[in-house]
Amino acid sequence: MTQAARERILARIRSAVEQTPDVPPPTRDYLTAHTRDDPTQNTERLHRNLTEYRAIVHRATPTRLPTLLAERLAAQGAQSIVVPDGVPDAWFSACAIQRYGDRGPLTPAALDAIDAVITGCALAIAETGTIVLDGGPDQGRRALTLVPDLHICVVRTPAQIVPSVPLALPLLAPDRPLTWISGPSATSDIELDRVEGVHGPRRLEVVLLETEG
Amino acid sequence: MSDTFLGMPAFPQAARVALHNTTLRANLRHATHTIRAKRAQAVAELSDWEQLRDAGRQIKDHTLRHLDRYLIQLEQAVTESGGTVHWAVDADDANRIVADLVKATGESEVVKVKSMATQEIGLNEALAAEGITAYETDLAELIVQLGDDRPSHILVPAIHRNRAEIRAIFTSEMAAWGRAAPDGLTDSPGDLAEAARLHLREKFLRARVAISGANFMVAETGTLVVVESEGNGRMCLTLPRTLISVVGVEKVVPTWRDLEVFLQTLPRLSTAERMNPYTSMWTGTVDGDGPQDFHLVLLDNGRTDVLADAVGRQALRCIRCSACLNVCPVYERAGGHAYGSVYPGPIGAILTPQLRGTTSAIDASLPFASSLCGACYEVCPVAIDIPEVLVHLRERVVDQSGAGHRTESIAMAAVSWALRHPSVLATAERLATTTRALHPRRPPGVRAWTAGRELPELPAQSFRDWWKENHR
Numbered sequence: 001m002t003q004a005a006r007e008r009i010l011a012r013i014r015s016a017v018e019q020t021p022d023v024p025p026p027t028r029d030y031l032t033a034h035t036r037d038d039p040t041q042n043t044e045r046l047h048r049n050l051t052e053y054r055a056i057v058h059r060a061t062p063t064r065l066p067t068l069l070a071e072r073l074a075a076q077g078a079q080s081i082v083v084p085d086g087v088p089d090a091w092f093s094a095c096a097i098q099r100y101g102d103r104g105p106l107t108p109a110a111l112d113a114i115d116a117v118i119t120g121c122a123l124a125i126a127e128t129g130t131i132v133l134d135g136g137p138d139q140g141r142r143a144l145t146l147v148p149d150l151h152i153c154v155v156r157t158p159a160q161i162v163p164s165v166p167l168a169l170p171l172l173a174p175d176r177p178l179t180w181i182s183g184p185s186a187t188s189d190i191e192l193d194r195v196e197g198v199h200g201p202r203r204l205e206v207v208l209l210e211t212e213g
Numbered sequence: 214m215s216d217t218f219l220g221m222p223a224f225p226q227a228a229r230v231a232l233h234n235t236t237l238r239a240n241l242r243h244a245t246h247t248i249r250a251k252r253a254q255a256v257a258e259l260s261d262w263e264q265l266r267d268a269g270r271q272i273k274d275h276t277l278r279h280l281d282r283y284l285i286q287l288e289q290a291v292t293e294s295g296g297t298v299h300w301a302v303d304a305d306d307a308n309r310i311v312a313d314l315v316k317a318t319g320e321s322e323v324v325k326v327k328s329m330a331t332q333e334i335g336l337n338e339a340l341a342a343e344g345i346t347a348y349e350t351d352l353a354e355l356i357v358q359l360g361d362d363r364p365s366h367i368l369v370p371a372i373h374r375n376r377a378e379i380r381a382i383f384t385s386e387m388a389a390w391g392r393a394a395p396d397g398l399t400d401s402p403g404d405l406a407e408a409a410r411l412h413l414r415e416k417f418l419r420a421r422v423a424i425s426g427a428n429f430m431v432a433e434t435g436t437l438v439v440v441e442s443e444g445n446g447r448m449c450l451t452l453p454r455t456l457i458s459v460v461g462v463e464k465v466v467p468t469w470r471d472l473e474v475f476l477q478t479l480p481r482l483s484t485a486e487r488m489n490p491y492t493s494m495w496t497g498t499v500d501g502d503g504p505q506d507f508h509l510v511l512l513d514n515g516r517t518d519v520l521a522d523a524v525g526r527q528a529l530r531c532i533r534c535s536a537c538l539n540v541c542p543v544y545e546r547a548g549g550h551a552y553g554s555v556y557p558g559p560i561g562a563i564l565t566p567q568l569r570g571t572t573s574a575i576d577a578s579l580p581f582a583s584s585l586c587g588a589c590y591e592v593c594p595v596a597i598d599i600p601e602v603l604v605h606l607r608e609r610v611v612d613q614s615g616a617g618h619r620t621e622s623i624a625m626a627a628v629s630w631a632l633r634h635p636s637v638l639a640t641a642e643r644l645a646t647t648t649r650a651l652h653p654r655r656p657p658g659v660r661a662w663t664a665g666r667e668l669p670e671l672p673a674q675s676f677r678d679w680w681k682e683n684h685r
Contacts, residue, residue, distance in 0.1 A: 002299045002300050002301075002310065003300075005300040005301060005302045005306055005513075006300040008302055009284075009300055009302060009462065009511070009513045009517060010281045010284070010285070012513070012517035012520075012521075013280045013281045013284075013462075013517055013520060014281055015521070016517055016518075016520040016521035016526075017277070017278055017279075017280070017520060019523075020278055020523065022278065023271070023274045023275045023277075023278040023279075024271075024275065025271070025272075025275050025467075026267075026268045026271035026272045026275065026471075026474075027267070027268065027271065028268055029261075029264050029267075029268075030261040030264035030265045030268055030474070031260070031261045031264075034258070034259060034260065034261070049487060053486070053490070105501070108417070108418045108419075108452050109418055112414070112418055125488075127487065128487040128488035129487060129488065130488050135499070135502055141501060141502035141503070142447070142450075142451040142502055142503055143451050143452060143502075143503075146444065146447050146448065146451055146452075147418075147452075165473050165476050165477055165488075166473040166477075169469060169470060169472060169473050170470075174431065174434035174435075174436045174469055174494070174496055175294065175434070175496050175497075176496075176499070177493075177494070177495045177496075177499050177502055177503055178492075178493070178494040178495075179447065179491065179492070179493055179494075180488065180491065180492035180493075180494075181490065181491060182486070182487070182488035182489065182490050182491075183490050184490065185442070185443055185444040185490055185491070186442050186443070186490045187352050187402075187406055187442050187443045188248075188368075188369065188442065188484050189351070189352040189353035189356070189369050189371060189443075190352070190371075190376055190379060190402040190405055190406070191240070191243060191244050191247070191372075191375060191376060191402070192244040192245070192247045192248045192369055192372065193247060193402060194484075194486075195402040195403055195406050197403070197406060197407070197410075198352060198406050198409065198410055198442075198443035198444055198445070199350075199410055199413065199414075199417070199443050199444035199445045199447075199448055200443065200444025200447055200448075200490070200491060201444075
């Protein structure tokens with residue numbers, strides 16, 4: 001019985017540590033960030049680190065964004081995309097391909113038949129080359145950014161970039177489902193050598209969108 | 214994994230067999246050396262590495278001291294966010310809870326995220342006995358499962374297999390488990406990964422139940438964290454309707470903020486990356502996103518015994534990064550299977566005998582499966598003093614008797630006496646060099662220890678004598 005098991009485990013823990021002096025919480029004399037929080041440097045560093053882990057990174061102004069997205073989808077041979085509700089329609093003014101919303105909602109099999117997904121993000125971390133999704137309106141539920149093989153993620157710079165992991169966590173809400181993405185799917189399982197592309201989207205493109213403030 | 218570790222020979226016998234397997238030694242040497250250099254570079258990027266390591270140690274020690282409090286807090290937070298918490302004293306308990314939960318869904322197959330805890334309790338075999346098929350979805354676990362093999366590394370369970378062997382396994386075995394390997398499959402890692410993708414895709418898309426472990430559980434928020442690379446974890450944690458996570462009680466951390474330490478140290482040490490490709494965090498259930506039914510099984514299975522040992526309990530700090538395996542000279546040569554446990558290498562040598570006790574031959578031999586060189590301690594991101602625990606466990610094994618180990622303790626006592634008495638040492642050395650023509654090639658006495666070793670040739674003169682002659 002799980003209730004009896006609970007009591008037994010808790011009792012065993014208490015008897016195991018009762019003779020042990022109290023251990024204080026950690027001192028945390030490590031750094032909050034390893035780099036200066038400079039907007040230009042943050043963007044450069046994010047760009048470089050994402051590229052190193054084989055994401056394809058672009059820079060764009062809001063004016064140029066629709067053309068860039070249309071070009072990238074065409075270059076990757078995408079025939080269809082799924083788009084969360086909160087992504088602005090204006091991003092697709094230059095796209096002619098089949099566009100789906102998450103109506104129904106879409107089943108895993110339906111998502112598997114869609115070539116690409118375009119989203120925003122919650123924030124990005126420069127030092128580690130990470131984008132974080134939190135299921136916000138411009139990101140949708142987790143399956144959308146998982147099943148299609150191409151993910152194009154738009155990061156608003158510099159506002160959405162933080163320098164480091166310790167500076168990112170306080171900005172994220174633990175009660176939302178979070179997905180941290182650092183480059184496309186990869187594996188080191190064959191001879192501990194890194195190979196890109198297994199189950200998640202095999203192609204990750206990140207657009208660093210220049211915005212005001 | 215249908216093969217098991219039951220009835221394994223003691224480490225020395227298993228290691229001797231492994232030492233003669235030249236393919237295995239070449240595979241291990243290649244893989245561990247590849248990762249070592251990269252890891253050193255990833256760590257060197259952080260100027261505060263020592264402080265992060267110290268904080269990791271402190272967080273874990275603090276948590277373990279108040280483990281009851283943090284588990285209760287975690288239980289409450291998970292329950293409030295829509296999850297159900299179960300407690301399992303041992304492997305049988307946990308297996309029964311999981312099997313019952315799966316049966317209640319009416320499903321007869323599950324997809325699995327790589328998890329040490331479920332390997333430790335033999336969950337796949339227990340589910341099979343109940344008519345439930347568990348599909349491993351991590352690439353290395355898939356290789357192990359298809360090859361009817363045993364895991365040999367914490368992070369890369371198929372590290373003992375090279376690409377040619379993996380190709381052969383995929384080609385001959387995939388069809389029996391689902392979609393067959395593509396015709397003309399080559400042994401390039403990219404092609405092998407593609408074959409795994411195609412094979413598992415249909416399973417992910419139809420899966421209704423997933424089973425995972427977790428790297429961390431946050432007490433204050435009820436959040437579980439899974440760190441991975443391939444996306445198989447995301448598939449399992451996102452697409453099925455029911456998610457069951459089996460997690461050792463020591464995986465809890467008190468606060469959300471604590472993740473800032475481990476999310477910096479774990480990826481750099483395990484795969485030598487600034488950050489692993491995917492990290493998933495979820496708290497209970499979320500309407501319309503991911504599994505709508507979430508169960509957390511908190512597993513003891515010997516952990517509270519480890520906690521009761523004031524020296525040995527530091528093993529519970531382990532975050533399963535596997536860096537200690539990659540730097541260990543014994544692991545590099547003997548391989549993971551010789552340790553007779555899902556936890557191989559230095560951490561396995563201190564964890565397994567504590568979790569399972571030291572009554573069997575294999576478990577009693579594990580604390581001796583080390584040269585005490587200390588490389589594992591140096592690299593450990595939570596500063597587990599593995600040599601200290603090894604020596605502590607050796608004492609325990611010697612105390613419970615066993616002639617072989619008593620021989621070692623007597624020999625060690627003699628050496629230690631000689632080292633503390635320089636004149637004795639000098640005489641012994643001189644005696645050794647003058648009689649060297651008479652020495653056997655192998656050390657005499659305890660055959661279990663000596664059979665795999667050859668004595669180095671002694672020089673004609675001891676260093677002391679040479680020094681005296683040349684530096685007056």
